[in-house]
Amino acid sequence: MSHDPVLTLQQGIYCPDGGFHIDPWRPVDHALITHGHSDHARWGHRRYLATHQALPVIRHRLGQIDASGIAYGESLRIGGVTVSFHPAGHVPGSAQIRVERRGEVWVVSGDYKIEADGLAETFTPVRCHCFISECTFGLPVFRWQPQTMVMGSIRDWWQRNAEAGKTSVIGAYSFGKAQRILSGLGNAGPILTHGAVEDTTEILRQQGYRLPETIRVSPGLDTAAQRGALVIAPPAALGTAWTRRFGEVEEAMASGWMALRGLRRRRGLGTGFVVSDHADWGGLVSAIRATGAEKVFVTHGYTVPFRRWLSEQGYDAGIVATEFGEETAEVAE
Amino acid sequence: MNRFAALFATLDSTTKTSAKVTALADYFRSAPDEDRLWAIALLSGKRPRRSVSSTQLRVWAAEKASLPLWLFEESYAVVGDLAETIALILPVGTTSDPPALSALMGDLAALSGLSEDRRKAEILATWDRLGPMERLVFNKLITGGFRLGVSRGLVTRALAQSTGMDEGTLAHRLMGDWTPTSTSFDRFLGDQETRADTRPYPFALASGLEKPPEDLGDASQWTAEWKWDGIRGQLIHRDGLLALWSRGEELITDRFPEFALLSDFLPPGTALDGEVVVWDADAQLPMAFNALQKRIGRKSVTRRLLAEAPARFIAYDLLEAGGKDIRSTSLIERRARLETLVTALPATLPLGLSPPLAFDDWARLGQMRQTARQVRAEGVMIKQVQSPYHNGRKRGEWWKWKLDPWTVDAVMVYAQAGHGRRANLFTDFTFALRDGDELVPFTKAYSGLTDQEFGEITRWVQKNTLERFGPVRRVTPELVFEIGFEGIQESPRHKSGIALRFPRMIRWRKDKPPSEIDTLETLRGLLAQAQG
Numbered sequence: 001m002s003h004d005p006v007l008t009l010q011q012g013i014y015c016p017d018g019g020f021h022i023d024p025w026r027p028v029d030h031a032l033i034t035h036g037h038s039d040h041a042r043w044g045h046r047r048y049l050a051t052h053q054a055l056p057v058i059r060h061r062l063g064q065i066d067a068s069g070i071a072y073g074e075s076l077r078i079g080g081v082t083v084s085f086h087p088a089g090h091v092p093g094s095a096q097i098r099v100e101r102r103g104e105v106w107v108v109s110g111d112y113k114i115e116a117d118g119l120a121e122t123f124t125p126v127r128c129h130c131f132i133s134e135c136t137f138g139l140p141v142f143r144w145q146p147q148t149m150v151m152g153s154i155r156d157w158w159q160r161n162a163e164a165g166k167t168s169v170i171g172a173y174s175f176g177k178a179q180r181i182l183s184g185l186g187n188a189g190p191i192l193t194h195g196a197v198e199d200t201t202e203i204l205r206q207q208g209y210r211l212p213e214t215i216r217v218s219p220g221l222d223t224a225a226q227r228g229a230l231v232i233a234p235p236a237a238l239g240t241a242w243t244r245r246f247g248e249v250e251e252a253m254a255s256g257w258m259a260l261r262g263l264r265r266r267r268g269l270g271t272g273f274v275v276s277d278h279a280d281w282g283g284l285v286s287a288i289r290a291t292g293a294e295k296v297f298v299t300h301g302y303t304v305p306f307r308r309w310l311s312e313q314g315y316d317a318g319i320v321a322t323e324f325g326e327e328t329a330e331v332a333e
Numbered sequence: 334m335n336r337f338a339a340l341f342a343t344l345d346s347t348t349k350t351s352a353k354v355t356a357l358a359d360y361f362r363s364a365p366d367e368d369r370l371w372a373i374a375l376l377s378g379k380r381p382r383r384s385v386s387s388t389q390l391r392v393w394a395a396e397k398a399s400l401p402l403w404l405f406e407e408s409y410a411v412v413g414d415l416a417e418t419i420a421l422i423l424p425v426g427t428t429s430d431p432p433a434l435s436a437l438m439g440d441l442a443a444l445s446g447l448s449e450d451r452r453k454a455e456i457l458a459t460w461d462r463l464g465p466m467e468r469l470v471f472n473k474l475i476t477g478g479f480r481l482g483v484s485r486g487l488v489t490r491a492l493a494q495s496t497g498m499d500e501g502t503l504a505h506r507l508m509g510d511w512t513p514t515s516t517s518f519d520r521f522l523g524d525q526e527t528r529a530d531t532r533p534y535p536f537a538l539a540s541g542l543e544k545p546p547e548d549l550g551d552a553s554q555w556t557a558e559w560k561w562d563g564i565r566g567q568l569i570h571r572d573g574l575l576a577l578w579s580r581g582e583e584l585i586t587d588r589f590p591e592f593a594l595l596s597d598f599l600p601p602g603t604a605l606d607g608e609v610v611v612w613d614a615d616a617q618l619p620m621a622f623n624a625l626q627k628r629i630g631r632k633s634v635t636r637r638l639l640a641e642a643p644a645r646f647i648a649y650d651l652l653e654a655g656g657k658d659i660r661s662t663s664l665i666e667r668r669a670r671l672e673t674l675v676t677a678l679p680a681t682l683p684l685g686l687s688p689p690l691a692f693d694d695w696a697r698l699g700q701m702r703q704t705a706r707q708v709r710a711e712g713v714m715i716k717q718v719q720s721p722y723h724n725g726r727k728r729g730e731w732w733k734w735k736l737d738p739w740t741v742d743a744v745m746v747y748a749q750a751g752h753g754r755r756a757n758l759f760t761d762f763t764f765a766l767r768d769g770d771e772l773v774p775f776t777k778a779y780s781g782l783t784d785q786e787f788g789e790i791t792r793w794v795q796k797n798t799l800e801r802f803g804p805v806r807r808v809t810p811e812l813v814f815e816i817g818f819e820g821i822q823e824s825p826r827h828k829s830g831i832a833l834r835f836p837r838m839i840r841w842r843k844d845k846p847p848s849e850i851d852t853l854e855t856l857r858g859l860l861a862q863a864q865g
Contacts, residue, residue, distance in 0.1 A: 260757075262757070305407040308403075312401065
């Protein structure tokens with residue numbers, strides 16, 4: 001193994017031997033993108049590389065870009081390294097990026113989730129020497145229930161509201177979370193979508209992801225006829241004039257942060273469903289173990305305690321600084 | 334227990350008052366007698382005594398979850414609630430077989446008699462029997478931090494709905510120091526006419542006046558008096574027993590032994606509302622609040638303390654006379670009876686009247702308010718002459734018109750994350766003033782800003798941290814705030830030598846650079862003014 005690291009982590013994640021960055025936040029020449037969320041796929045790079053499945057949403061969000069696609073598991077030689085993309089289970093098209101130089105393997109996890117959600121390509125552990133892991137929820141208080149249970153409680157809530165003559169509005173990030181809820185609820189009743197959600201849903205449908213039918217909320221829609229339906233909208237739409245068109249509503253948020261009562265109350269919401277597209281504490285620990293890596297860098301979220309815990313477990317652990325020094329609750333979901 | 338935990342979950346998951354009342358009323362209708370009596374007690378603020386220390390709980394929970402203690406503490410700092418942190422990190426229990434609420438409360442009471450090992454075994458075993466929501470509630474009960482976003486008014490309304498009884502009667506039943514073990518549900522609701530105990534009445538509360546007093550209309554329909562800076566209390570004399578209740582419904586009779594002799598002078602069946610202050614006999618005025626603080630903090634009162642800080646009860650309302658509840662009569666009538674009663678007593682007693690302020694128009698009252706500090710008052714109280722003595726707060730008839738706070742502009746030097754609803758937001762700040770080239774920290778404050786502003790500051794703190802001391806961050810001295818406070822006094826315990834009363838952020842002075850903040854000298858000037 002050479003002395004120089006395969007990836008440098010001072011100014012974002014950079015590969016000197018390949019001349020590319022991974023999820024850079026400043027404009028660069030060549031950007032490898034793990035997935036389409038805006039804090040990972042940013043505007044202004046000269047060339048982009050992402051999975052075929054991730055590209056349509058990235059293009060929709062960034063407009064005219066010079067981008068090429070790669071299949072999961074396909075190897076590509078870039079400069080002195082070989083890269084490949086592997087499912088991260090976070091959102092449709094999301095990937096971990098593996099970088100190999102003369103047998104030394106580094107993996108950048110991007111955002112990931114262990115549990116198969118029936119929509120995103122299921123997370124697969126990749127063996128490596130050095131693992132760069134997100135740790136958005138890197139504290140032991142974050143433990144997710146199985147998806148079937150959470151979807152069950154959403155369905156119960158929706159039904160109770162419908163019986164009381166109310167429409168249910170659920171706040172969920174418009175790419176990923178919204179479609180996961182759609183797919184998890186199946187065809188349990190009429191589901192309405194906010195325009196921002198529907199745009200992305202439509203792109204994913206065209207790509208062949210199986211998603212139930214939805215009704216786009218547009219100015220001409222007869223909302224009275226939809227009483228008792230479920231509406232999926234971006235979190236920012238909750239409690240605004242936008243939801244008033246549905247008459248009497250119950251609102252809830254779907255996010256991993258809803259695991260904490262304090263944050264639920266801060267949003268002024270009684271109801272919160274704990275649905276996260278990130279790994280929980282147990283997920284992070286098992287994923288890191290499965291890589292077999294001895295060296296681990298953590299990024300996003302509770303990096304300080306998580307790094308310390310990893311060190312105590314015998315890992316050679318460090319922190320990758322992000323643009324903001326660290327993430328705040330509710331930014332990353 | 335599971336029914337009570339479910340009630341807790343429902344109350345916690347709605348912000349709508351009507352939904353809360355319905356959930357409470359349903360519970361009161363359906364729960365067994367012993368359980369609902371406990372529920373009433375817990376919901377109306379009667380917390381069980383803490384039977385285990387929070388340190389023990391942290392250690393046991395971390396051990397049970399196989400986590401190092403420091404990681405538990407980090408988690409606690411983020412969650413901001415000890416009971417919730419424990420509930421979140423414990424491994425899933427082995428059985429789910431929660432005991433009844435009343436049985437659980439009995440077990441908890443028995444804990445304090447056990448050895449530490451037995452206590453630990455009991456608590457670990459109970460955790461094992463409970464689901465996540467029950468664990469949260471149980472932890473809140475053992476940490477003594479059981480609080481819910483339910484006012485006593487809501488509990489009273491729900492009880493009225495479920496029993497068909499009158500709200501006013503129920504509100505009075507809920508007062509005082511009854512315990513679920515000292516009564517039964519039927520007896521609790523049933524003793525309509527007896528006044529055999531010294532139970533206080535619900536305190537009538539005033540709202541802050543935020544509009545000009547002229548908006549209240551004809552000044553002749555209003556009375557005014559000083560807003561004293563002491564502790565609010567009800568002094569009750571019934572059947573030879575004298576009791577002093579604080580607004581928090583704590584019986585504080587024993588802390589003020591000088592009032593004991595009043596039982597020889599007050600007629601039986603008397604309830605007074607007023608302010609407990611420490612009396613400066615020379616000036617014939619109350620002393621500053623810190624003199625009273627010495628008295629509040631201590632259970633045993635020495636002769637020396639009695640001489641140095643003698644207490645006095647300044648009466649402003651009469652709620653019960655001759656054993657009869659007169660709260661529904663008009664304020665002027667109650668006030669007239671109060672004056673007759675108090676002026677007939679020997680002048681040497683530690684009991685006096687809060688004098689009415691004479692004013693013909695609002696402008697005159699405004700001038701008097703400006704002089705409140707001279708009589709060591711916080712402002713004036715304005716009450717409608719016809720008003721009854723309300724149960725709790727009723728807007729429109731009683732107003733407090735406080736003095737504008739003192740203010741200084743200061744720079745933030747330390748930040749710490751908040752708790753509970755404000756977990757993950759930096760909300761607790763330390764501020765400094767300039768002293769030559771140095772910045773001297775002089776106060777902390779954590780209220781007065783909007784959640785949005787706290788969010789903005791939180792992002793700023795993350796980018797501008799210079800140093801970390803556990804949960805505390807030292808930040809670049811750059812953000813300037815106007816700090817308001819109600820009082821100021823010397824304090825050898827503070828680095829600045831000065832302590833403030835009720836400090837809070839009035840606003841974020843984005844318009845001011847840190848070079849323009851006030852100096853320690855300015856603050857010393859205010860101190861001199863307060864002492865003079």
